[in-house]
Amino acid sequence: MTAPDDRPQDDSVETPAGEHSAAPRPGGPAGQGRPAGSFGDVAGETGEDTEVEAGDASTGPEADGEPFDPAAQAASDELAVARAEAAERLLDLQRLQAEFLNYKRRVERDRELVQQNATFTVLTGLLPVLDDIDRAREHGEVEGGFKAVADALDRTVAQLGLTKYAATGDAFDPTLHEALMHGLSPEVTTTTVDVVAQAGYRIGERVVRAAKVTVLDPEG
Template sequence: MTDDLAKAQQDLVELTTDLKRLQAEYVNYKRRVDRDRELVKQNAQYSVLSGLLPVLDDIDRAREHGEVEGGFKAVADSLERIVLGLGLEKFGSPGDEFDPNLHEALMHAHSPDVTTTTCQNIIQAGYRIGERVVRPARVTVVDPEPAGDQ
């Protein structure tokens, strides 16, 4: 009788250990699937939103020339609101400190008016989704005057 009880207790311990291991494997599998699902979603958003950048650039150029009016203005505003809602953030302004992770310098000059490398003109806006840069801002930059020229 005691042998049967000891064997039953040993079987119970083994089955409990197996159950805990299977439960841990399931939890890890579920986390991996959730992470992969989120990554697929982010990549799909990145792909779609990066495909819309030329359209957003065209809207920016039309705005600069005063051609965004009437019904087209409503469409442009709606499109910009939608991409903003999907996490696409526009960046790059004259006067920003140059950051090679965010900006692509197209031209370079010197100026006594700045103390650090600074974006002077924004040729093409940059875009990011969260911390991920979709496209760097294309800019002209100015550096402080070299010490010997002052």
């Protein structure tokens, strides 16, 4: 009769020889390879995709390699404000320049007007003297030293712009002539100066004294 075996029985199933070790993966020593599709491979691939997407999603100044500089932005804003203020100051200066030019023209015009008025006043006072000289010439009384003085006076008033006008045959102009008497004549087609009783004088287009004349009107 065989004695019972006191050794504990192992209920595990023995693995046949040769099935305990798996074949090593190519590219590395046995025991260091990973099965295909392991977590490490999946994680590695996922990480690469994540990096590409993160790079594409980046926006802002840093995306172009130009990091945002608050100081530069502040300087740019200040420059824009300074340019706006400079443009406003330029407009103010241009406005002041225009006002100054207008003031200068007005002063020059007023100065010329004052000068003309002064000349007008002086020459108006000389008209009776010029009338006496004209009457003396008509009677042949301007001779010798008196003639030299009369000629010098004529040259002086001419230099001041005074001119004498009105002659027989001129067309009558009520702005230049003062009609003392009207007559009729078949020889004229418009109202015409007949006799100049007193010559007229003007400075430029400004009448100093209207000429006193008699006129002839056309018949019918």
